[in-house]
Amino acid sequence: MPKPSSRISGITPSGKDGWEVHFAAWQRKEAGEDIIMLSVGDHDFHTPAETVEAGVAALRAGHHHYTQLPGIPALREAMARISTRCTGVETSAEQIIATPGGQASLYAAVQGVLDPGDHAIVVAPYYATYPGTFRAAGADFTVVETRATDGFQPDAKTIEAAVRPNTRAMLINTPNNPTGAVYSRKSLEGIADVCRRHDLWLLSDEVYWTLGGGEHLSPRALPGMAERTLVINSMSKSHGMTGWRLGWLTGPEELVALLISLNLVTTYGLTDFVSRAAIEALNNDYGVDQIAALYARRRKLFLNAVHGMNDVTVRGSEGGMYAMLDISAVEPDDEKFAWAFLENENVGVMPGSSFGDAAAGHIRISLCQPEPVLLEAAERLRRFVSAYRREAA
Numbered sequence: 001m002p003k004p005s006s007r008i009s010g011i012t013p014s015g016k017d018g019w020e021v022h023f024a025a026w027q028r029k030e031a032g033e034d035i036i037m038l039s040v041g042d043h044d045f046h047t048p049a050e051t052v053e054a055g056v057a058a059l060r061a062g063h064h065h066y067t068q069l070p071g072i073p074a075l076r077e078a079m080a081r082i083s084t085r086c087t088g089v090e091t092s093a094e095q096i097i098a099t100p101g102g103q104a105s106l107y108a109a110v111q112g113v114l115d116p117g118d119h120a121i122v123v124a125p126y127y128a129t130y131p132g133t134f135r136a137a138g139a140d141f142t143v144v145e146t147r148a149t150d151g152f153q154p155d156a157k158t159i160e161a162a163v164r165p166n167t168r169a170m171l172i173n174t175p176n177n178p179t180g181a182v183y184s185r186k187s188l189e190g191i192a193d194v195c196r197r198h199d200l201w202l203l204s205d206e207v208y209w210t211l212g213g214g215e216h217l218s219p220r221a222l223p224g225m226a227e228r229t230l231v232i233n234s235m236s237k238s239h240g241m242t243g244w245r246l247g248w249l250t251g252p253e254e255l256v257a258l259l260i261s262l263n264l265v266t267t268y269g270l271t272d273f274v275s276r277a278a279i280e281a282l283n284n285d286y287g288v289d290q291i292a293a294l295y296a297r298r299r300k301l302f303l304n305a306v307h308g309m310n311d312v313t314v315r316g317s318e319g320g321m322y323a324m325l326d327i328s329a330v331e332p333d334d335e336k337f338a339w340a341f342l343e344n345e346n347v348g349v350m351p352g353s354s355f356g357d358a359a360a361g362h363i364r365i366s367l368c369q370p371e372p373v374l375l376e377a378a379e380r381l382r383r384f385v386s387a388y389r390r391e392a393a
Helices: 020-030 049-060 073-087 102-113 130-136 156-161 185-197 253-265 272-284 288-306 334-345 371-392
Strands: 096-099 119-124 140-145 167-173 201-205 229-234 247-250 313-315 322-326 362-366
Touching: 020 334, 049 272, 073 096, 073 229, 073 247, 073 272, 096 102, 096 253, 102 130, 102 167, 102 201, 102 229, 102 247, 102 253, 119 130, 130 140, 140 156, 156 185, 167 185, 185 201, 288 322, 288 371, 334 362, 334 371
Parallel strands: 119 140, 119 167, 167 201, 201 229
Antiparallel strands: 096 247, 229 247, 313 322, 322 362
């Protein structure tokens, strides 16, 4: 065949993205093996019934035609109300563009602020799609690692050292995937200061904002930041709607107006009946409090279960749907540890290095399993670590 474009060929240039352990575990589970899957962040429960019924009703009512490119007006208004709550900044519908999932919002944000050859800063550990999203835009980027011993809190001085003359944007994620770290006010104020002084866009991925274990602080609320912050949001985590593919981007009205043209040549709008189900879910907070309470309970249960485990240290893990465990004292090679854990105890976890060097020597535990399964996984981990240490000795 003719040669494909360098744009798509370079999205994952090595052909390896760190998810091999997850895919192997998934295949074994599909083949009928007793595998505990702690490697993926998809809920183990269905979308709230009220949301499903709203979608069914909209479908039966004939809402299955084209929709407006930025999202139907009632959806944008509902998303604006949630953005006001999320970011602490009064938000209008004109500052919202609806997208098919949070990843599409991230893609729109990157395409909207970076030209080919521009430079961005990515704070790590990061969600696995971040590097590929910048490569798809033809942009260069520098990864700035946080320190596990600092609870994965960003350091403004380290970030500023990565700024170049052609730096245009910075991407952060709080509450963080994969670490569960919730960035402190001090960390966010330091980041905001760098953005203001160097005239940078801040892309703030806040899809876990309802699962933070405390009051959420968006950098959009800090002085001088609303005009330069793009907030990526999603209904996947907060409303239990992963497969519905609904997200949105909040930003300055002028930029949002330009991004409507991007939807024209990419998604061409959202599914009508899905949009109407989302309006009901947003306006009524279907599942939000219950989902937040569920993950808070699971996080506490799992962390208590691994407390006192020899040579295993909890890092970050204040929010989100994950726990991050430092296993470097047991095995510095986190990928080797993850493969061995799968082979010996039938538990699939993500190697921390899949999310950047800052998380090397760690494993990410998804809390998207029932409490008895999480307790069983913790017991298998305790047994595995004890045996691994004996064999090493």
